[in-house]
Amino acid sequence: MVELIRVGLGMPAxxxxxxxxxxxxxxxxxxxxxxxxxxxxxxxxxLIKSATSAIDCIKYAHNHFNxxxxxxxxxxxxxxxxxxxxxxxxxxxxxxxxxxxVIDANTLKDAQLHPENYRDLVVREAGFSAFSIIxxxxxxxxxxxxxxxxxxxx
Amino acid sequence: xxxxxxxxxGYIFDIQRYSINDGPGxxxxxxxxxxxxxxxxxxxxxxxxIRPELFYFKSxxxxxxxxxxxxxxxxxxxTNDSNIEIDRELCKVCGACVEACLDEARxxxxxxxxxxxxxxIVKKDALFYRNSGGxxxxxxxxxxxxxLFAINLLEQSHQCGFxxxxxxxxxxxxxxxxxxxxxxxxxxxxxxxxxxxxxxxxTGVDNKLILDNLKRIILQKIQVIVRVPLIPGLNDSDDNIxxxxxxxxxLDSRIEVDLLPYHPLGTSKYSRLGREYMLSGTxxxxxxxxxxxxxxxxxxxxxxVIA
Numbered sequence: 001m002v003e004l005i006r007v008g009l010g011m012p013a014x015x016x017x018x019x020x021x022x023x024x025x026x027x028x029x030x031x032x033x034x035x036x037x038x039x040x041x042x043x044x045x046x047l048i049k050s051a052t053s054a055i056d057c058i059k060y061a062h063n064h065f066n067x068x069x070x071x072x073x074x075x076x077x078x079x080x081x082x083x084x085x086x087x088x089x090x091x092x093x094x095x096x097x098x099x100x101x102v103i104d105a106n107t108l109k110d111a112q113l114h115p116e117n118y119r120d121l122v123v124r125e126a127g128f129s130a131f132s133i134i135x136x137x138x139x140x141x142x143x144x145x146x147x148x149x150x151x152x153x154x
Numbered sequence: 155x156x157x158x159x160x161x162x163x164g165y166i167f168d169i170q171r172y173s174i175n176d177g178p179g180x181x182x183x184x185x186x187x188x189x190x191x192x193x194x195x196x197x198x199x200x201x202x203x204i205r206p207e208l209f210y211f212k213s214x215x216x217x218x219x220x221x222x223x224x225x226x227x228x229x230x231x232x233t234n235d236s237n238i239e240i241d242r243e244l245c246k247v248c249g250a251c252v253e254a255c256l257d258e259a260r261x262x263x264x265x266x267x268x269x270x271x272x273x274x275i276v277k278k279d280a281l282f283y284r285n286s287g288g289x290x291x292x293x294x295x296x297x298x299x300x301x302l303f304a305i306n307l308l309e310q311s312h313q314c315g316f317x318x319x320x321x322x323x324x325x326x327x328x329x330x331x332x333x334x335x336x337x338x339x340x341x342x343x344x345x346x347x348x349x350x351x352x353x354x355x356x357t358g359v360d361n362k363l364i365l366d367n368l369k370r371i372i373l374q375k376i377q378v379i380v381r382v383p384l385i386p387g388l389n390d391s392d393d394n395i396x397x398x399x400x401x402x403x404x405l406d407s408r409i410e411v412d413l414l415p416y417h418p419l420g421t422s423k424y425s426r427l428g429r430e431y432m433l434s435g436t437x438x439x440x441x442x443x444x445x446x447x448x449x450x451x452x453x454x455x456x457x458x459v460i461a
Contacts, residue, residue, distance in 0.1 A: 043172035045180065045279045082174050085286035092281060115213070134211045136422045 034066040040120070044086060052093035064097040065090070070123065071102050105144045108132060112140055160270035160310060164303030167200050167264045167295070169275050172282075175461060177319035177340055179288025182276045184307065186292060187264050188299040190325050192358040193346060194432045195385050197420035201295035206247050206264030209426040210240055214259035221251035221260065242428050269306045277314060289317030289339070298326035298334055308337035321381075324364040331367050332374075341378045342412075343368055347389045348397040356388055365401070372405050381412045381461070384447065386436055395447055399454035411451055412461045415439045 111118035115133040165187040173183035188204040229244035320338035353361035424431040
């Protein structure tokens with residue numbers, strides 16, 4: 001672990017399984033261990049492991065971590081429990097500060113207009129996730145519609 | 155550990171970490187290729203054949219024509235309306251165009267992988283399984299099409315202490331099915347239609363083997379969740395729901411039944427594979443309609459969950 005961090009300090013960003021962790025990049029105004037957009041391609045569990053391996057509480061205080069979620073992740077009790085177990089694991093692996101985003105439909109609409117800005121935008125389809133921009137238009141529409149319905153319902 | 159069996163290889167088309175709808179907790183789902191069924195609504199058309207297949211993401215393609223230059227058999231052509239067309243008959247899925255593509259508009263779905271390699275990936279999330287009550291799920295395709303691979307995956311997972319789930323159509327000879335199922339802690343068992351004739355029309359095979367296998371594993375006290383993909387107009391009739399309720403209650407009234415309402419989200423995959431989607435234009439259920447079916451099945455005393 002110590003070795004990994006030392007190597008990381010000498011490089012513009014830290015790589016772990018293809019995930020580029022933001023610490024020490026110019027894009028990282030807020031000392032995070034969050035991924036460089038577009039490099040987190042193996043889902044939340046993989047991301048948590050990469051992030052926790054880059055935590056540095058001593059020298060630069062790179063220690064907090066952002067994640068984003070689809071609102072449906074929080075609908076059922078089961079979903080909330082799974083979410084809690086993610087946080088628990090993050091803490092077990094040495095994390096102590098993490099925060100979450102839940103994407104809204106407007107983002108997805110904007111992604112339809114400007115896909116080039118959204119290569120990393122993940123949507124949850126049905127039990128699996130996909131990058132929003134590679135889905136067909138009507139599937140994107142479908143997800144946007146469904147999302148809005150759910151927001152009205154909440 | 156470390157026995158010869160871990161070198162056994164099988165064809166998979168995906169390993170999905172953080173899979174949360176295929177059994178309890180946070181899981182890693184391994185999708186095995188090949189399936190004896192051809193369900194009209196199939197979500198994973200790339201799973202049906204054992205051989206790897208080429209995906210083409212039209213929306214990512216910038217038409218740089220590199221794929222046309224590198225293809226050794228000339229399977230890529232430019233059409234009159236300046237789109238790129240793939241001759242799937244000619245294509246050998248060699249991957250040259252995937253290498254050449256700078257925009258990741260092409261990918262090969264399906265690869266040969268050893269049990270050991272899969273287990274290495276599955277192990278990465280061990281702590282997540284422990285904190286959430288999760289584990290490994292074999293899905294597909296039909297995992298029972300590659301029995302040796304499936305058995306060894308499940309066995310090795312057990313050796314690592316992971317909970318194992320098998321997501322299956324149940325369509326396999328009993329001896330084969332039994333040898334796999336006994337390594338599963340939970341079986342997600344699909345019933346697509348109760349009527350044999352209708353089942354054949356919708357999926358291409360008779361359901362006798364499927365229902366028989368289900369009866370037998372229930373007798374063996376294996377934990378089963380029955381999963382029903384609900385497809386509007388195809389298997390949601392009053393008659394089918396009634397027969398389904400009666401059939402499951404007759405087996406064991408404690409069985410959980412999960413309803414999976416139809417969604418058209420797998421449709422993109424058909425166009426990526428250059429295939430036609432048979433159910434285009436199918437209208438999704440309204441929430442009340444699914445709840446009505448849920449209530450009807452509940453009236454048999456079953457625990458029915460909408461997934």
